[in-house]
Amino acid sequence: MPLLCARCNAVVTHQRFAIRMQGRHEHTFFNPAGIIFELRCFQQAPGAVPHGEPTTEFTWFPGFCWQATLCTTCQTHLGWLFSNGGSFFGLISTRLL
Numbered sequence: 001m002p003l004l005c006a007r008c009n010a011v012v013t014h015q016r017f018a019i020r021m022q023g024r025h026e027h028t029f030f031n032p033a034g035i036i037f038e039l040r041c042f043q044q045a046p047g048a049v050p051h052g053e054p055t056t057e058f059t060w061f062p063g064f065c066w067q068a069t070l071c072t073t074c075q076t077h078l079g080w081l082f083s084n085g086g087s088f089f090g091l092i093s094t095r096l097l
Contacts, residue, residue: 004097005047010073012047012096019043019088021061026093029060039079039090047072048089050081060090 001015018025021041030036039060049072054065064082069089071078079091 003091005071005074005076005078006095006097007076008071008074009097010047010071012071012078012091013042013045013089017042017044021082021088021090027060027090032058037079038093040093040096042089042091045069045078045089045091048078048081048091054083066090 002011003013019041027039048069050067051070054067056065064084066080066082078095
């Protein structure tokens with residue numbers, strides 16, 4: 001089943017790309033500003049493009065650096081690409097349909 005950008009309905013990823021990180025597919029985190037994010041982890045997200053330089057600052061997954069990811073169609077912030085040699089996408093649940 002395709003998962004779509006909640007803003008523009010473009011295909012972001014597919015349910016078949018769902019993975020478990022740290023034992024779970026879904027995670028809840030907060031950023032330094034106190035904003036809570038509910039993430040779902042995916043091996044691939046062809047409709048999301050990384051933006052900005054990778055950083056390890058305040059990473060939610062130890063050993064991974066992160067970059068923001070945007071919808072390739074409307075540029076909405078969809079989540080983050082986490083990498084450490086391999087990579088996965090942590091996409092914000094409410095920004096997917």
